[in-house]
Amino acid sequence: MARSDEAEVFFYAVYTAVQQIPRGKVTSYGHIARLIGTPQRPRQVGICLKHLPQDAGAPFNHDNVPWQRVINAKGMISPRSQPSGARGQAAALQEEGVIVTTGALGELMVDFSEYGWFPNELPSDLEDEQETS
DNA sequence: ATTGTGACGCGTT
DNA sequence: TAACGCGCCACAA
Numbered sequence A: 001m002a003r004s005d006e007a008e009v010f011f012y013a014v015y016t017a018v019q020q021i022p023r024g025k026v027t028s029y030g031h032i033a034r035l036i037g038t039p040q041r042p043r044q045v046g047i048c049l050k051h052l053p054q055d056a057g058a059p060f061n062h063d064n065v066p067w068q069r070v071i072n073a074k075g076m077i078s079p080r081s082q083p084s085g086a087r088g089q090a091a092a093l094q095e096e097g098v099i100v101t102t103g104a105l106g107e108l109m110v111d112f113s114e115y116g117w118f119p120n121e122l123p124s125d126l127e128d129e130q131e132t133s
Numbered sequence B: 001a002t003t004g005t006g007a008c009g010c011g012t013t
Numbered sequence C: 001t002a003a004c005g006c007g008c009c010a011c012a013a
Helices: A005-019 A029-035 A042-050 A087-094
Strands: A100-102 A108-110
Touching: A005 A029, A005 A042, A029 A042, A087 A100, A087 A108
Parallel strands: none
Antiparallel strands: A100 A108
C-alpha cells in the first residue's frame, strides 16, 4: 500500500462508517469524523471520499460505498465533489428518494430535518472487523 | 524534502 | 448575518 498505516486505518474507518448510512438518508463529513473518533478531521473525511476508487475490484469503491450520502454541515452538496459540480451527486441522491432543492445561486441542498442521519455512534463496531487483508 | 491545496467545521470578527 | 481565520493532514506538483 502506498499510504501510511495510520492513514490506511483512517480510510478504512471512513469508508466503513459511510457504508452504515441508510439508503435515502444523508449525513455530514463532520459527523462521520465524529463517529470514527476523530472529530477534528472532517476535512480528511472529504479527502477519503475524494480518493474513493471507481474500480469495482477495489475493496472500497463507488459501488459499495454510498459516498453521495455525505454532504456538508450546511446541508448543501459540495460543489467541489465532482468536476461537473454537485449535479451528479444530487442525481444519485434523488434516485434513492431524497428530495434535493436548488437555491437561488444554484446550490443543491438537502433538508437534514427530513433526511438527516446522525446517530451518536455506529450501529456496529468497526474497530476489529477486518483482521485479515 | 518542501509547499500549496483542499468532497469541512467552528469559533471570531 | 456574513466573512474570515485556523486546525487538520493526505496528496499532487
